Amino acid sequence: NAGVMQNPRHLVRRRGQEARLRCSPMKGHSHVYWYRQLPEEGLKFMVYLQKENIIDESGMPKERFSAEFPKEGPSILRIQQVVRGDSAAYFCASSPVRSGIYNEQFFGPGTRLTVL
Amino acid sequence: TQLLEQSPQFLSIQEGENLTVYCNSSSVFSSLQWYRQEPGEGPVLLVTVVTGGEVKKLKRLTFQFGDARKDSSLHITAAQPGDTGLYLCAGALGSGGGADGLTFGKGTHLIIQP
Numbered sequence: 001n002a003g004v005m006q007n008p009r010h011l012v013r014r015r016g017q018e019a020r021l022r023c024s025p026m027k028g029h030s031h032v033y034w035y036r037q038l039p040e041e042g043l044k045f046m047v048y049l050q051k052e053n054i055i056d057e058s059g060m061p062k063e064r065f066s067a068e069f070p071k072e073g074p075s076i077l078r079i080q081q082v083v084r085g086d087s088a089a090y091f092c093a094s095s096p097v098r099s100g101i102y103n104e105q106f107f108g109p110g111t112r113l114t115v116l
Numbered sequence: 117t118q119l120l121e122q123s124p125q126f127l128s129i130q131e132g133e134n135l136t137v138y139c140n141s142s143s144v145f146s147s148l149q150w151y152r153q154e155p156g157e158g159p160v161l162l163v164t165v166v167t168g169g170e171v172k173k174l175k176r177l178t179f180q181f182g183d184a185r186k187d188s189s190l191h192i193t194a195a196q197p198g199d200t201g202l203y204l205c206a207g208a209l210g211s212g213g214g215a216d217g218l219t220f221g222k223g224t225h226l227i228i229q230p
Contacts, residue, residue: 004158006158033217033218035218035220041222042120042204042220042221042222042223043159043204043206043218043220044220045217045218045219045220046217047217048216048217056216056217058217059217091158091159102146102147102164102166102208104149104161104164105149105161105218106161107151107158107159107160107161108158109156109157109158110156110157110158112156
């Protein structure tokens with residue numbers, strides 16, 4: 001059973017460009033979460049999505065950041081007009097839907113974004 | 117303000133020693149998870165605790181959830197070099213039974229010297 005997959009693993013962008021990060025959840029998982037990890041800081045929750053729906057985006061910056069999880073295909077985290085402060089590791093996690101049981105989150109290997 | 121405080125931040129001990137790391141908060145969590153993260157990789161789930169006072173064992177690792185569900189500890193017996201890594205605690209503030217974004221501590225960097 002393949003784990004959570006993220007690509008690319010490393011992404012380099014110049015200031016002002018767009019970054020697209022992809023996440024394929026584990027088989028059978030329909031919940032996807034995105035987190036950001038800045039150097040010397042803990043992981044910070046950004047957004048929680050189910051298929052075609054954003055459930056909670058309270059941790060996502062209001063500008064330049066967007067996320068989607070279409071009916072078909074991976075979840076996408078999109079950062080427009082990147083700035084140096086966006087340089088970080090971005091992690092995706094997925095969880096299954098099992099009524100009455102806490103949905104544990106399983107993480108992918110992350111995408112390391114570097115903005116030059 | 118960090119919602120989940122982990123201590124110590126750094127710990128370096130000799131192989132064979134025992135250790136305990138702590139995860140504390142003033143908030144009540146519906147569940148708490150411990151992860152281990154290697155450099156350049158994503159966190160790997162070790163355990164989930166959901167009931168106040170719950171104790172779970174995973175080989176030489178013992179996890180405890182506080183009675184009030186505000187704190188947790190991880191105890192490692194006879195530490196080995198393979199235990200080296202970043203240990204993260206993460207809690208869910210929601211009502212439980214559902215899916216919530218997790219709140220993470222900054223982690224404990226553990227080094228076990230041979």
